[in-house]
Amino acid sequence: xxxxxxxxxxxxxxxxxxxxxxxxxxxxxxxxxxxxxxxxxxxxxxxxxxxxxxxxxxxxxxxxxxxxxxxxxxxxxxxxxxxxxxxxxxxxxxxxxxxxxxxxxxxxxxxxxxxxxxxxxxxxxxxxxxxxxxx
Amino acid sequence: xxxxxxxxxxxxxxxxxxxxxxxxxxxxxxxxxxxxxxxxxxxxxxxxxxxxxxxxxxxxxxxxxxxxxxxxxxxxxxxxxxxxxxxxxxxxxxxxxxxxxxxxxxxxxxxxxxxxxxxxxxxxxxxxxxxxxxxx
Numbered sequence: 540x541x542x543x544x545x546x547x548x549x550x551x552x553x554x555x556x557x558x559x560x561x562x563x564x565x566x567x568x569x570x571x572x573x574x575x576x577x578x579x580x581x582x583x584x585x586x587x588x589x590x591x592x593x594x595x596x597x598x599x600x601x602x603x604x605x606x607x608x609x610x611x612x613x614x615x616x617x618x619x620x621x622x623x624x625x626x627x628x629x630x631x632x633x634x635x636x637x638x639x640x641x642x643x644x645x646x647x648x649x650x651x652x653x654x655x656x657x658x659x660x661x662x663x664x665x666x667x668x669x670x671x672x673x674x
Numbered sequence: 675x676x677x678x679x680x681x682x683x684x685x686x687x688x689x690x691x692x693x694x695x696x697x698x699x700x701x702x703x704x705x706x707x708x709x710x711x712x713x714x715x716x717x718x719x720x721x722x723x724x725x726x727x728x729x730x731x732x733x734x735x736x737x738x739x740x741x742x743x744x745x746x747x748x749x750x751x752x753x754x755x756x757x758x759x760x761x762x763x764x765x766x767x768x769x770x771x772x773x774x775x776x777x778x779x780x781x782x783x784x785x786x787x788x789x790x791x792x793x794x795x796x797x798x799x800x801x802x803x804x805x806x807x808x809x810x
Contacts, residue, residue: 557691561761
């Protein structure tokens with residue numbers, strides 16, 4: 540039976556010194572873009588509907604995480620340091636199911652957008668381009 | 675320069691040195707019981723790793739060199755460690771973090787409800803009293 544799993548308690552952890560370290564003050568997380576690649580294989584003598592086939596490759600996911608940004612926080616700083624000096628770094632997403640289920644992504648490209656507005660706390664959006672298959 | 679983890683952490687086996695591997699233990703993960711690699715609370719790290727873990731609030735200095743390099747008072751280090759514990763427990767909303775710091779909650783149960791902390795009863799008594807006063 541499928542269960543409705545709450546989002547509350549979902550965690551994003553970054554490997555720092557081989558220790559999975561929780562990203563602080565996480566507001567939301569989105570993992571998107573993982574899909575199998577296809578190519579069009581329509582031929583001139585084919586039917587009206589165009590056809591496609593899998594290439595056998597898969598586009599890896601991108602992770603986007605919104606946080607309340609703390610410029611003094613060492614974990615936020617460690618993430619931001621990856622932008623200028625990118626190093627392949629493992630990120631673990633742990634869901635709040637009974638398991639709990641965890642998925643590890645290898646992050647290779649990093650970004651961090653900051654925003655301040657009267658209606659919200661100082662915020663940041665982390666983006667992580669992943670490489671290869673999640674494990 | 676040395677520091678010890680204040681809480682148990684999951685270990686990233688893909689990147690660690692042989693020396694660190696000897697410190698890894700395995701523990702049951704949640705209800706599913708699948709064993710995962712961990713560094714138990716009290717595991718000691720050395721060098722820059724030790725300092726980085728202290729700065730994140732994950733570890734506490736276990737020698738003077740690390741304490742000096744960290745340069746935090748005990749109160750500052752405690753605040754950092756409490757902040758980190760909240761992150762590990764998935765306590766992200768500012769109002770929930772205030773309740774955790776005040777000892778009203780200790781986290782969430784598996785249904786996402788508050789787990790009572792040491793001041794849970796006191797807090798609810800005060801809340802009820804305020805609500806009653808407002809009604810008058």
